[in-house]
Amino acid sequence: MHIKSKFINFLKLVFPSGITEWSVFLFFLICYGILGSYIALNYRIIFDSRIPWDAYFSFDNRAIIMSGGSFERHPLAYYFFNWIRELALLISDGKMDSTFRLTLAWMSNITVSLSLVQVFKYLKNIINLPLLVNILLILFFGVFSTNILLSFTPENFTYTLFLLTLYNHYAAIKLKKDEKINPFALILAGISIGGLTVTNIVKAFIPVAFEKNVFRSWKKLGNAVLRVFVTCICFILLYLNRIDFKYKTIFNKTSEQYEKFSNVKTTPTWDMISSFFFGGNILFSNFIIRDKNAKGFDFKALVMDVYSSWIPYIFIAALLLLIFWSYFKNFKNKFVQILMISFVFDVFIHCVMRFGLHTSYIYGGHFVFVYPLLIGWLFYSYKSSPKMVSFLLSVVGILFIYLSINNYIRMTEFFWFLDKYYQ
Template structure:
């Protein structure tokens, strides 16, 4: 068998289900997400409406992203990616932006988010090596996170970023487990795709390299890693500059404008936005606020935003979840896989909580980091694998959280459908 053929087969096994258990997970979630996305696409116009460029629900920019890829300073290369997505959907719909167009967009999102679930299942199974029943509990819990539900029918950067980050973290974990280095080609591809869709995720691609065996004790290994990073950065930079016709001054001016726009919100307490939006809204739906918006061209429409939590139980839920992942991090502090995903999460904490960029809408950024929750919970179970009483306690806690999460998000989705029925039929 040729080298290229082996690489292709390995890539397909990495991305897609390769066992009956993985296939069962894929079929279950594609059925659930597919039914939700199809119903919304066939009955409502909210997934894509030519008149609404942004913010129809939860600040997602469906039309704007699909038509332009988003702002070049935050999404450097997504213009090219979404050109392909748009053209493919137009091909399926015979050039019309109609119901079939929306349905195709929804199913692309269904598939991507389901593959994201599969990646988490594989990580729990092959890297952490948890028993099957525990894997299933954790991915069911993960599967009803609000970000996964919303992105399962939303054509956005975050939809594809979530999958790519989950995939790359699983791939990097395999390399660390085998004590192998990440090849320059794979590193460059990850840099272009992950960093190309959202520039703030660029640093996350290089974090696993810091945990390669002996990299800081062997100058040859360190030099090799530096060369791989340099190749990836050069390729990325050239593509980025080509995208903006080498007018690099625009990057700094636009970035400053974006930071000023999304970092100066004084109407809500910072601690509450951190709990309700950054830690909370991307997992447990809060209540919603309806706002009047217009598209700058004379068309007015209704937009839906997330509100701060109003229930004590919601704050308790988030507090327990934060305790669990913090506990996992401290318990597994010397674990290189845990440090890899924790450092990735710290990047988002720094950007949104400390620098306050987009903190008032940080629930939309869940696609950059929510995959770390099931992984850290998985590592917590792993740390206590020889302690049956602690396993029973943790299982009980996760089951209670899952039931509350499912009930809350089911109820909030019913409110979302009321919004669709009222304004987007």
């Protein structure tokens, strides 16, 4: 009975529960589903066997589906995408056709929709915000460029978004009850999250540092260290097994990747940070069409440019102002600290170390969920001030309207690109 109750609780955690959560899930499932289905059935861009990478916005669709991506960045993704590919092939009767693309698109659609449910659950169950605020924030989050693109894109980021939102919600539940994070849950989170993108394993450990009195008791601290250590050992052994214990190749490949993705000088650093890292994950910028060649095949690729108007910069500045306002207003709140530390970790990797900064608009699955959650905590901090809540609702509402209009227009440009080059 204990195992049965654990399983039921797990299902309630992962999937929608109640009319409101099911409504959120079905709404986004239908919206994203229509978009993804149309693209999959009418265009070949989701999966084209001739194009391993970069067809649109630097996503590596074919390479990810066939191999899970490079082992030094995505060490265990190979196993995960093996069954995704085989399931899609089973449904498409072994053909990599429109049915194959449709299956991949719907897997992404369901995953992103469940990610939004996790964010909604956090807003509702952890922050305890009013339904109106929850709906506005989840709609705002739903039209982020990252969620729109990942809803039909079979990529590591798609599934990382779900795993990170799920784990953050789970960890918040545990911390709210003053309970420690289950060692098996921590191991599972470390292996799954770190397995898809190796650097993200750090995010699995952040909530452990905020368990009750963990630094005031040697016993609790030792228990926390032991859980983290065991998780690391399990992850390292699986990682080494993936590469036949040829550990030197990790350092060689990692160095190659860092040199390749960190030395782009065509765009000013400040503009890549604002337009790509902080902006492109949320608000589509201008698009550029480039000629590409992969393994002897010439094709057209779509990438993002920096913003050409002052309005998007104002939008991003306003959004960041809300984020940091929330952080300083809730500085003593452990849930807010967990979210911000996780976010700062990505800022360090991409903005300070400059890894992939020129294409950082594709990394949104690692951190964009932090935005609605931190704004949610800002609403919470003013729950006893109706005027401030009304002001914040107005600000987020204006941002939501502008974001929706901008991203809709940019998606029409995306479809023009598909009509011209990928029918």
